[in-house]
Amino acid sequence: MASAEVLLSFGVGLAAVGLIYAAVRLCRSRTSLSPLLAELLAARVQYALAGLVFGLLAPLDMRPSLSAAADLAAAFLVGIFGLVVGCSIELRLLRHVSRPLLLLEIGYLVLLCLGLWALSYGFSPGGVDGAALWGVCGLGAACWVRQSRREGAQKKKSTGWLPSISALVGLLLAGVGIMQLRPGGFEVRLPLAFPSIVIEGMWAKYGACLVLGALIGLIVDLATRGLGKGYLYYVIAAGLLLGSGMAGALGLEPLWVGAVAGIWLVNATMRRLDILRSLEQGQDMVRTVLPGVAGWALGVAFVEGGFELVFSAWILLALIAVVPGVRLGVWHGMGKLLDRSVHKRTGIEPRQLLELDDLGLVIALSLATVLPAGQGAALLAAALLGQRLMHIVALWTAGRLSTA
Numbered sequence: 001m002a003s004a005e006v007l008l009s010f011g012v013g014l015a016a017v018g019l020i021y022a023a024v025r026l027c028r029s030r031t032s033l034s035p036l037l038a039e040l041l042a043a044r045v046q047y048a049l050a051g052l053v054f055g056l057l058a059p060l061d062m063r064p065s066l067s068a069a070a071d072l073a074a075a076f077l078v079g080i081f082g083l084v085v086g087c088s089i090e091l092r093l094l095r096h097v098s099r100p101l102l103l104l105e106i107g108y109l110v111l112l113c114l115g116l117w118a119l120s121y122g123f124s125p126g127g128v129d130g131a132a133l134w135g136v137c138g139l140g141a142a143c144w145v146r147q148s149r150r151e152g153a154q155k156k157k158s159t160g161w162l163p164s165i166s167a168l169v170g171l172l173l174a175g176v177g178i179m180q181l182r183p184g185g186f187e188v189r190l191p192l193a194f195p196s197i198v199i200e201g202m203w204a205k206y207g208a209c210l211v212l213g214a215l216i217g218l219i220v221d222l223a224t225r226g227l228g229k230g231y232l233y234y235v236i237a238a239g240l241l242l243g244s245g246m247a248g249a250l251g252l253e254p255l256w257v258g259a260v261a262g263i264w265l266v267n268a269t270m271r272r273l274d275i276l277r278s279l280e281q282g283q284d285m286v287r288t289v290l291p292g293v294a295g296w297a298l299g300v301a302f303v304e305g306g307f308e309l310v311f312s313a314w315i316l317l318a319l320i321a322v323v324p325g326v327r328l329g330v331w332h333g334m335g336k337l338l339d340r341s342v343h344k345r346t347g348i349e350p351r352q353l354l355e356l357d358d359l360g361l362v363i364a365l366s367l368a369t370v371l372p373a374g375q376g377a378a379l380l381a382a383a384l385l386g387q388r389l390m391h392i393v394a395l396w397t398a399g400r401l402s403t404a
Contacts, residue, residue: 012057017050048291048384055299067300073293074365076237079244079258080286081362083236084279085142085167086213086262090272105165108330113137115322123314132375134177135367136315139383140323142170143360167359168259174363175253179205181370182251199250209252213260216243220261221269232271232278255366290358291384294365298380305373312378319356319386324393327353354394356387 023046058066116137179202199208220239224232243261244254266272331353364383368376 016053020046020049020053044288044291045388047288048295051292051295051297052299053295055296055301056303058299063300066296070293070296070300072241073289074297074369075244075248075254076241077286077290077293077362078254078366079240079261080237080279080282081359082171082255082258083240083262083265084283085164085171085359086259086264087266087276087279088164089168089263090266102165104330108326109141109166109169111330112140112323112326115326116140116318119314119318119322123310131177131180132367132371134180135174135363136177136318138170138172138174138177139315139360139363139367140170140318141166141173142363143319143323143356167357170359170363171255171259174367175209175256176202178255178367178370179251179253182253205252206256208250209247209256210260212243212247212252213257214264216240216257217261217264217268221265224269224271224275229274229278232274233282236275236278237282253366255363287358290361290365294361294380294384297365297368298377298384301368301373301377301380305375305377307381308374308378311375312382315379315382316386319360319382320389320393323356324354324390352394354390354397356390358387361387 054066117133120133120136199205216239219242220236223235223239227235240258240261243257246252247254247257265275269275361383364379368379371379
């Protein structure tokens, strides 16, 4: 039986959540809203606040069941975002990646990693732990807004996503760091009299991620053949939950499993466009759940281990200074040197150089599960705050960058 103090705190939390949603409904009912407030409401900040309140004030008796539901949602989010990145790597679209564009992305990644490495020594004399630095470099590289390729200006019909080297490399770097922080191996028992296989060591885990991802991609491909369009997303989600759950239980990285499954699926399926459209339609639900899960994880980590302010300051400075600074310097600056605008050369709007994609928040959510609780809370707080701050900065500077 919970004490009166615990029930009172939980009641206060429920009342706070109710006030948040009442304020949101009141703002949305107004006919005239400031552009900044409208954008903040569209960014679903209220879901992160609600999740944070629940994470801080939930009674101990309710935490196991709520944490289980949050872990299930996090497994789905990590897997589906990995799948989306994998589905952008279509072999038939790789010919559209020009050599200058590839060199720009490589230059951006190199300068970004060097900047984050140098920044880590500013906050710690010996630098940040190598595995954590791998994860943060992956977080910074993956904060890229994805774009759809269109057939033409008249039809506006999507023919796939532009392949992003930065997003894929971000997943690779983050996966390397997370699997280093998640030690352990597992045994695969084969049928009949075949000897068991023991998976231990990093290279064995990398190979196991590839095998499991290809298997999940094959299963989803077979399950979606002949299926109605209205059921595609549910079957894909079920397959990703299976793969992400197995990866998490075996100490593998669900991001890698989802990415490999997406690469397999988009290049092997006969229903490529139907699957891409179903994923695009399901992204609205995913972007609604993600802030709430991140807020819950932040509250739980704060209760368990406190908050490491210096680590949070390092992550926040990396997201609001290093990442956009390197982007603007490489993409916008090099575009000026070449006497051509960024949009004409790459199809990327200047505002998107400042935005931080939800993929970065997903990587922060996955990385927070293997870091100490205090660092996990600091990482999630910096990721949530940095994403919102850069969204506001992008809105404020959109016109200035376009005419610069």
